[in-house]
Amino acid sequence: MTELNDDHAPASERLKQLAEAHGVSTEYWDFHGRLASPNRATLVAVLAALGVQARTEEEIESALREHDIAPWRATLPPTVVVRGGGASTVTVHLPDGADASLRVVLEEGGERPLAQIEDFTLPREVDGVLRGRASFGLPADLPLGWHTLVAEIGPAQGQPASSATSSLIITPNHLDLPASMGERGWGAMAQLYSVRSRESWGVGDADDLTEIASYLGDQGADFLLINPLHAAEPAGEMTPSPYLPVTRRFINPIYIRPEAILEVSRLSGPRRSLVQWAAEEVQESNLNAEPIDRDAVWKAKREALEVVFAAGRSYSRQRDFERFRAEQGEGLERFALWSALTEKYGPLAQWPSTLHDAESAYVANEAHSLAERIDFYAWLQWIIDEQLARAQAQALASGMALGIMADLAVGVHPRGADVWSDPQAFAPGVTVGAPPDMYNQQGQNWSQPPWSPVRLAETAYAPLRDMVRMVLRHCGALRVDHVIGLFRLWWIPEGRSASSGAYVRYDHEAMVGVVLLEAYRAGAVIIGEDLGTVEPWARDYLASRGVLGTSVLWFEKQDDGWPLQPEAYRRLALSTVSTHDLPPTAGYLADEHVELRERLGLLTDSVDHVRAEARLERERMLVRLRDHGLLEEQPTERTIVEALHRYIVRTPSALVGVALVDGVGERRAQNQPGTDTEYPNWKMPLADGSGEVVLVEDLPGNVRLASLLKAVREEMGQGS
Structure with a gap:
């Protein structure tokens, strides 16, 4: 055998042919506009993750022959996906x-x-x-x-x-917008954990979601977009980011409102006192604007939930629980077992090696001994499912056309429940990220394992189907984060830098088709987050299938750098002024996005240069607003924020979103990309411009929010 050992050597033409045959791109355009190519070592490692050995010339030739003949060996393809x-x-x-x-x-x-x-x-x-x-x-x-x-x-x-x-x-060939929405719709966007009421347990929950949606529905809104509710660690430290869950199929029970569980009304006095005492441990935090402590919240809430669970259920309620459990099947049982094992042993790295294989006899023995804890974690999923169902029902009853709009993260934690439960669904030895760009010149490694396109086809896309089906149970729309991930992902071999990766293509016709089929059955709208580097053909393809794109005002610019005119926006899009990766609009107008990155050492250019660019961007936007008659000569911060929202309402976009933080004057960012512990990402409770907490009960009487919603309604032609 002739083994090629130079890790930095360029790939041979035969290796490139093999890579392309297996969906690995051998060329891509870098952020300098140059055509770049992964080297030999990267392609060999990525192919190995796909189950293809290509370390030597002999292996490359053998793999090419096998790829050519493999379809003839199988009587039928593993999965056939076609449009109706x-x-x-x-x-x-x-x-x-x-x-x-x-x-x-x-x-x-x-x-x-x-x-x-x-x-x-x-x-x-x-x-x-x-x-x-x-x-x-x-x-x-x-x-x-x-x-x-x-x-x-x-x-x-x-x-x-x-x-x-x-x-x-x-x-479906195409997913139509629901007739209930009419030609267009508008709604609000909120990080649910951040919007608390006086009765919350330190984080916004399903009960708060019900109240917020009902209020906004009465104001004429058609939807409420919230952060991903995917499950996080059930014990130990809980990852704050809703975009790094342990599973995307099941829900974080931290969003349960314990008092809203039917069985609480039947608790004995002493048991009910235990629930109330647990609540009192964390409810004081609702009244301050300090970063949210999820671990303290979950500790108190879990203690209360265990009291409620131990009290039992009536015959009919138990039957409802059992039906839910049977419906969710092995997926729920595996997740509940993983949760019980995590509670017992800690993070996966601390588990006995005999428990790393979910199919092993050792795991089966643990499942037997942990049966009651497995019941508990399955019960938590049933309870949160019930409470989310009520939130969606109330949202629709208030007049919303879509109701709750869920958010789907791009991937999962490498040591989470999904990877442990079904490791074959994920490609080994690689993680997902992004190549270098102007903001991250070393590239990004998100530390998330990618799904194996081979395994997806072999399993009829069951992991994707089951996940989307569960997320769509109680919502009328779904935002798919990094929707280009249904087309291709940047795979980074373990031990290599984020710049040493390659794009791996997925069968987007099948992936998008499965999402559309589940959305069609749920009567839901799909919105793809297509910001950043997305090829025009991919956007055109998604539009042709009825998938809405995402437009953010600050990112939508003409070739000359001026803001895009409203009429030039896409029709099939959810258009917003801002996004959770930027400070709220009040903070953005005050250059908080520049100041924050300077404080954290994230700027790659001089701070004076970045400030000058931000000032030019802002001045051009104000000129554009005046051109459209939306701004007076001496505007206040509030009137500028309202004018920006009137501007996006004047676009033809099918959906327009208003961030709740913009309605109350919040200035702090929820997330600063490129940071981990340097900034309290995903922990900021809702507050106004002076740093005072804004509670759910305060929303109907908030003058600034009422004024912004009125402005949106007027531009939408809904009157005052």
């Missing part, structure tokens, strides 16, 4: 001369035989046997859904008859 409403073709590989039939077993019952169509493809020799190909037509009237293909192969060339099955997914 159009005819398509499925190919079957079989021994040369054999007869074949193909039928569809429909998800809702019944079967449809498929007609064979002419296919003049010549047979090929595979492992010493000639194999041919037969093609069958999929009719255009097959229903949307998750179906099964069944192939029956007759005997030939001394080989017995056989059969094979494959998954068939029929997806």
Whole structure:
């Protein structure tokens, strides 16, 4: 064998061919506008993560031959994904001369035989046997859904008859906006944990969500976008970022309001006192604007929840719990088991090595001994599911067209429940990040393992389906963070810098199709966060499927650097003034985004240069507002904020979002990209411009918020 050992050597042409064949891009445009290429070592490592060995010239040639012949070995592809409403073709590989039939077993019952169509493809020799190909037509009237293909192969060339099955997914061609929304809609955006009431337990929760949504619905809003509610660590230190969860399928029970659980009303006096005492430990923090302490909140809340759980349930309530548990199946049981093991042993790195394999007999023994704790963690999911259902029902009852808009993070914690429960779903030895850009010149490593595109196809995209289906249970819209991740992700081999990665392509037709199918069934709208480097064709593709994009006023500029005119915005988009990765608008206007980065040492250019750019950006925006008659000569901070929102309402965008922080005059950023412990990311409770806490009960009487919402309604043509 000829092994190539120079890690910095460029990739050979044959290695590039192999990489491209497996969906690994061998070229990309860097932030300087130059065409860049991953080196040999990067491509070898990324291919290894895909299960392809390419360390030597011999392995490369062998892998190329295998890739060419592999489809002929399989009778059917592992998964077939097609759009509904159009005819398509499925190919079957079989021994040369054999007869074949193909039928569809429909998800809702019944079967449809498929007609064979002419296919003049010549047979090929595979492992010493000639194999041919037969093609069958999929009719255009097959229903949307998750179906099964069944192939029956007759005997030939001394080989017995056989059969094979494959998954068939029929997806919507296009997702329409709901008729209830009309031509356009508007709504609010909030970090739920930050918006607390006097009765909260130190963080905003499902009860607060219900109240906020009901109030905004009465003000004419169509949706309330909140941060991801994905589950975090159940014990030990809880990761503050909602974008680094341990699972994206299940919910963080920190959002439960204990007193809203039905069983609390039936507790005995002493037990109810225990719940109240636990609440009192953390409720004082609702009244100060200091960073939120999730660990203290969860400690108090878990103590109370354990009291409620131990009190038991009525027969009918227990049956409801059991039905929920059966419906969620093995996924919920695995998550609850992981939670119980984490509670017992700490983080995964501290577990006995025998427990690292979720399928092992040691884990089965632990599951038996931890049965009661598993019940508890499954019960928490049932309770939060009930409370979120109530929030969505109340949001719709208040007049919202969409109700709650959920947020889907791009990935999960490398040592979380998803990776432990189903490690084969993730590519080994790599993490996800971003190549170098003007803001992060070393690139970014998000420390999140990517899904394996190979495994996704083999499992009929079950991890994606189950996750999206669960997130969409109680909401009318879903924002998909870093939606380009459905197309391609930057894979970084372990031990290498973030700049030493490569883009790996996913089957976006299948990935987007699965998301649309689940959204169609839930009656939900999909919004893709497509900020940053996203190829125009990808945006066009998403728009053609009915997926809305994301436009942020400060980022939308003409080629000359001036703000984009309102009429030039996209129709299929959620347009906003700001985003959670920037300070609220009041802080942005005061250059807080510059001052904060200077204090934290994050600037790559001189602070004077960055300040000058920020001043120019602001001055141009004010000129644009005056051009549109939206600003008086001596504007106040409040009138500028309102004018900016009137500006985006004048765009043709289907959805317009108003950040709750802008409504109350908050100035502090929720998140500063590029930092970890240097800044209290994802911990800031809602406060006004003077640093005074704003509670849920304060929202209806907040003059500044009322004025902003009135301005939005007037521009939307809803009157005052």
